[in-house]
Amino acid sequence: MSYEPQQPRPDYRSQGPTGPGGPDPRGQQYAQGGPHAQGPNGYRAGSSGPRDDERTVAVLTHLAGPIAAIVSVGWLGFLGPLIVWFVYKDKSPFLRSAAAGAFNFNVTMWLVNLVGWILLFTVILSPVGLLLIAAYWVLLLVCHIMAAVRAGRGVVYRYPMQLPILR
Template identity: 80%
Template structure:
């Protein structure tokens, strides 16, 4: 929990204000004065207070929605939760937009791995590969989403290791 005073949240709807650099071209990552966030990477402009507590909570739930839905649907609907969050918060919070887009893209990629794995299972000769792909699906799903939820709880954007760039 931070004890520094909260700064007013900037308005991201106006791009290209005269005299100000374009936030989409700024660097992301820890800078000399602490973390820097940009609109591109789903965070905030440098110098802002970062994501609020409610945004962190929604981001954590977004990352955990994928594995929970995948467990309930036996691996088939893990991408639905992040997609719903993306539709709700895509214009309201750059942090949540980046978190939900990353989770959705990762879940779709893993869903395709799962489909290929099940197709391989039903062929006799490729069934060992199929079981390996399905096992990799579940390991990647659980490990990466837990790591993403922990980072989201700290207010950081998690970059998934492999994802098809569908949502931005």
């Protein structure tokens, strides 16, 4: 074992056309604050999609609606997306649109559920009320699962029917 000072190894990862220590082939992205520097739209520089943590929050936003609806028997499904919208509305355009879409869809479905329950207590229209309540649960679960899958991929999901309350 030798105690002589060793020469530093060349960094072969940054080899450009001129060899080690030449120009960085990764471009100006690193000169502007590293590989994870944010651009003006909130996304990474050189990237066209949301960050991983934004995707995770968007998935949780879409799943908060059905989870809260199950816990509250269909009455508070809009609360989770509303909280996420208030927290992230000025921080991330991806999370803002995901939370706004989930909230608008949940409010619309809440109104469908309310009408279904009102019709359920009438004698003549109770079958229509049952159909509306069943449609509420099916649409709620299917649309939110599809939205969570797309949010995991970094794609904004447009719900099929929603009242435009938040933007």
